[in-house]
Amino acid sequence: xxxxxxxxxxxxxxxxxWEQSHRRIWTEAALEALSDAGVDRVEAMYVGCMSxxxxxxxxHLGALLADELAMxxxxxxxxxxxxxxxxxxxxxxxxxxxxxxxDVVLATGVEKMTDVDGAAATYALSTAADQEYxxxxxxxxxxxxxxxxxxxxxxxxxxxxxxxxxxxxNHRNGHRNPLAQYRDEVTLDQVMGATMVADPLTVLHCSxxxxxxxxxxxxxxxxxxxxxxxxxxxxxxxxxxTDTIALHDxxxxxxxxxxxxxxxxxxxxxxxxxxxxxxxxxxxxFTIAEVMVVEAxxxxxxxxxxALAESGYTALDGRLPVNPSGGLxxxxxPVGATGVAQVREAVMQLRGECGDRQVKDAKWGLTQNxxxxxxxxxxxxxxxx
Amino acid sequence: MNGSARYxxxxxxxxxxxxxxxxxxxxIAFPPRVLCPGCRxxxxxxxxxxPEGRLESFTVIRVAxxxxxxxxxxxxxxxxxxxxxxxxAQVADCDPATLAVGRRMRIEFRRLRQEGExxxxxxxxxxVPVDRGIGVPAAT
Numbered sequence: 001x002x003x004x005x006x007x008x009x010x011x012x013x014x015x016x017x018w019e020q021s022h023r024r025i026w027t028e029a030a031l032e033a034l035s036d037a038g039v040d041r042v043e044a045m046y047v048g049c050m051s052x053x054x055x056x057x058x059x060h061l062g063a064l065l066a067d068e069l070a071m072x073x074x075x076x077x078x079x080x081x082x083x084x085x086x087x088x089x090x091x092x093x094x095x096x097x098x099x100x101x102x103d104v105v106l107a108t109g110v111e112k113m114t115d116v117d118g119a120a121a122t123y124a125l126s127t128a129a130d131q132e133y134x135x136x137x138x139x140x141x142x143x144x145x146x147x148x149x150x151x152x153x154x155x156x157x158x159x160x161x162x163x164x165x166x167x168x169x170n171h172r173n174g175h176r177n178p179l180a181q182y183r184d185e186v187t188l189d190q191v192m193g194a195t196m197v198a199d200p201l202t203v204l205h206c207s208x209x210x211x212x213x214x215x216x217x218x219x220x221x222x223x224x225x226x227x228x229x230x231x232x233x234x235x236x237x238x239x240x241x242t243d244t245i246a247l248h249d250x251x252x253x254x255x256x257x258x259x260x261x262x263x264x265x266x267x268x269x270x271x272x273x274x275x276x277x278x279x280x281x282x283x284x285x286f287t288i289a290e291v292m293v294v295e296a297x298x299x300x301x302x303x304x305x306x307a308l309a310e311s312g313y314t315a316l317d318g319r320l321p322v323n324p325s326g327g328l329x330x331x332x333x334p335v336g337a338t339g340v341a342q343v344r345e346a347v348m349q350l351r352g353e354c355g356d357r358q359v360k361d362a363k364w365g366l367t368q369n370x371x372x373x374x375x376x377x378x379x380x381x382x383x384x385x
Numbered sequence: 386m387n388g389s390a391r392y393x394x395x396x397x398x399x400x401x402x403x404x405x406x407x408x409x410x411x412x413i414a415f416p417p418r419v420l421c422p423g424c425r426x427x428x429x430x431x432x433x434x435x436p437e438g439r440l441e442s443f444t445v446i447r448v449a450x451x452x453x454x455x456x457x458x459x460x461x462x463x464x465x466x467x468x469x470x471x472x473x474a475q476v477a478d479c480d481p482a483t484l485a486v487g488r489r490m491r492i493e494f495r496r497l498r499q500e501g502e503x504x505x506x507x508x509x510x511x512x513v514p515v516d517r518g519i520g521v522p523a524a525t
Contacts, residue, residue, distance in 0.1 A: 122450045132395055133416065134473050136509065137497065138446055138453040139461050146444035147463055154442070154486045199445045199481075248463045248471040249422075253442055 001098040003221035005232035005385060008037020009344040014212035014332040015181045022056050022112035026213045027068045029337075030108055033215035038229045042217065043102040044075045048089030048109035049336035050082050054124035056112050065108070080336075082128035083285060085109060087339025087369030087378030090216060094238045094380075097218045104227060109341070110213035111334035121209050125335070128372040130246040142206055142286065144247055144373045146198035149288035151253035153200070155303065158291065160200050162306030164191035166287040167204050167329055169315050174326020176316075176357035181210050181332030191287075205287045210332030214341035221385070233347045236364075237269035237381035247373045254303075258377035259296035259368060266366070266379040267298075274298035277320055278362040279349055281342040283370045284327040293368055294322060297379075321359050324349060339369035339378060350384045392505060399509035402492065404470060405429035415470050437515060438466035440488045445481045452498050464490045464512050478513040489515040 010032025017025060026047070034040060047065050052058045066076030079089040086109025093107035113121055126135045129144060152158045168188055174180040186204055194202035217228070224232035241261035244250055250257070267273055274297055282297070284290035291305035299320055300308040308314055314322035325331050325345040328338055346365035348354050363384050370377040397403040398416045405417035409426035415434060420427060443462035446453070453459070460476040462484070476484060477495060490512040497507045 119449075119451045119454060122448065123452075126450055135450070136507070137461060137473050137475050137511075138449060138456065138459060139473060140446055140448065140450050142448065143444050143446045143461055147442040147461075150444060150486065151442040195447075196445075197448045199447075201444075244422075246473070248473045253463065 002100060004094050004097045004218055004235045005221040005224040006216050006235060006343065006347050006382070007219055007224055007228035007230045007232050008033045008035070008039065008217035009215065009347045010034070010036055011179055011214040011341055011344050012212065013179045014210050014334060016114045017211040018114065020211065022052065022058060022110065023064065023068050025112060025211055026065055026108060026110040029110070029213035029215045030069060030106060033106065033217050036230065037217035039104060039217060039227060041071055042074065042104045042106040044077070044096055045069065045106040045108065046077045046079055046089040046093045048079050048085035048087070048339060050080060050085045050111060051124050051127065054116070054127065055121070056115050081376045081378070082371030083283070083333070083335045084339055084369045084371035084376045084378050085336040086214065087342065087367065087380070088240065088376070090340055090343050090380065091238050091240055091378055093218050094235055097220055103220060103223060105218045106215060107218060107340060107343070108213065108215040109337035109339055111336040112211050113209045113334060114211050118209070134246055134248070140198065142198040142201055145286040145288050146201045147247060148253055148292065148373065149200055149286070152288060152292065155254050158303070158306040160192055161188060162310045163205060163287040163291065164188045165306070165310040166284060166290045167191045169309060170284060170323050170327040170329040173316050173324050173357055174330025176355070177326045177331060180326045180330050181208055182330050201286060201288070207285045207328035207333035210334040212332055212334035212337045212341070214337045214344050216340055216343050216347065231351055232385045233350045234383045234385045235380060236383045237266035237379070239263070239265035239269065239379045240376070241265070242376050243374055245372060245375045254292065256292050256296040256370070256374040256377065258374050259293055259370060259379070262377045262379040263297045263368070266381050270364070270381040270383070272364060272381070277364050277366050279321045279324055279359045280366040280368065281325060281345050282322055282327070282368045283338070284323055284329050285333060287329070290322065290327065293370070297366065297368060316357060316359070324354065324357050324359050339367070342367040342369055343380065346382045350382055389505060392507065400494065402434040402510065404432045404434055406432035413468060413470050415472060432468070434470055434492070435467035437489060437491045438464045440476070440484065440486055440490050441465050441471065442486060443476060443484045452500065456498065460484060462490070462512065475511045476513070477511045479517055491515045
């Protein structure tokens with residue numbers, strides 16, 4: 001396997017982009033990554049998209065978006081792993097370069113979610129869960145994470161206030177991210193007092209419905225200097241693991257086994273542990289998700305993820321900043337794009353380009369992207385080259 | 386709108402609570418599977434789920450997906466049955482404010498929803514607190 005570097009990243013302002021189509025959002029992010037990398041051709045492209053079909057009626061996205069890229073008949077591959085589609089598309093691009101199959105590859109993610117109403121979006125997202133044995137009973141994603149939250153609270157004494165601290169922290173970071181969807185800061189009382197969606201999660205415990213895309217250009221590390229004028233960021237680990245699709249099939253409702261497994265593999269590949277990380281971009285689709293993910297990544301002890309957020313350890317100026325971008329919570333969560341946007345943040349942090357949300361002396365960065373209630377998890381580790 | 390075959394083929398599980406018990410390691414799969422998740426065995430015997438269990442976790446859905454909007458708010462929980470099987474079901478016949486992890490639950494047969502004005506009626510199991518609710522025996 002060859003060593004792989006990211007030499008360019010791109011993302012547009014995320015939000016409710018009524019005036020822009022799915023393909024336009026994608027193309028602008030892709031072009032920005034190519035421009036950032038200083039390359040004008042790629043040999044292959046991957047696109048992470050959860051549900052072009054249910055959100056826009058459009059499938060066959062590998063071909064459609066390769067066509068939009070106007071680079072001729074290059075291979076275009078669509079990758080789906082629910083909300084981990086973007087992270088998994090990046091991993092496929094990484095494998096394509098690492099294996100020697102291609103030298104210059106574009107990894108992208110996109111989701112256009114506001115062409116349907118709220119109930120239809122809730123339904124589309126719910127297809128990441130077990131349709132016959134979870135959704136048939138009226139369960140939604142906020143509902144599933146609420147079940148995980150209740151289990152965590154019951155087992156470890158985690159409080160609603162600790163969960164709310166995750167939202168407060170991530171909005172504080174997102175306030176400094178010019179591309180974030182919701183840049184407003186929020187208070188603990190606002191989070192806990194907001195409209196209830198699925199007890200104990202209020203709407204401010206949930207990531208939003210978002211239109212957006214992100215992209216990255218990958219090349220072999222030893223060719224990076226020749227192919228791109230940009231400082232390369234090394235991909236030092238790429239791991240992927242799965243778990244049961246139905247939450248109720250897990251022995252422990254308050255653990256994310258797929259993230260634990262992917263992290264174990266990734267740390268081994270990178271030769272580091274969680275205490276070596278400068279920052280982590282993690283999948284905070286709901287506040288409880290960040291709490292459980294930091295435990296699965298070994299950043300917090302089991303059951304202590306909530307207390308860790310409350311302590312300030314994971315704040316931007318804390319010992320190990322988590323979600324300096326604002327996370328899914330503030331930046332937005334166009335499901336297929338999220339995993340690639342995490343990569344963009346990691347690359348920009350390691351290049352020192354994040355302005356007033358810059359993590360000091362960032363050397364190692366981790367991204368964690370997951371699908372469903374953690375039925376799939378993708379972990380990458382990056383290093384300043 | 387879904388075709389009727391999708392509902393029809395799940396009837397043994399939704400109406401009769403039929404699971405499959407692995408002849409090799411004794412693990413119960415609900416719904417039945419081709420391969421045992423415990424030992425990858427392929428031989429199973431029919432097992433009817435235990436009718437009662439304890440509530441592992443619960444929530445109240447206030448923002449419902451398509452098809453459930455007129456039912457919200459409604460409680461949904463994960464129950465560990467006395468035979469060890471865990472399942473997701475709506476929690477009926479109770480004030481959600483009285484729910485607590487560990488509360489005893491019993492499976493009952495109910496209508497879950499209707500697909501549109503003249504669509505398919507979707508039936509299946511819900512759970513109700515054992516210390517309340519109208520007891521009808523679980524299907525056998």
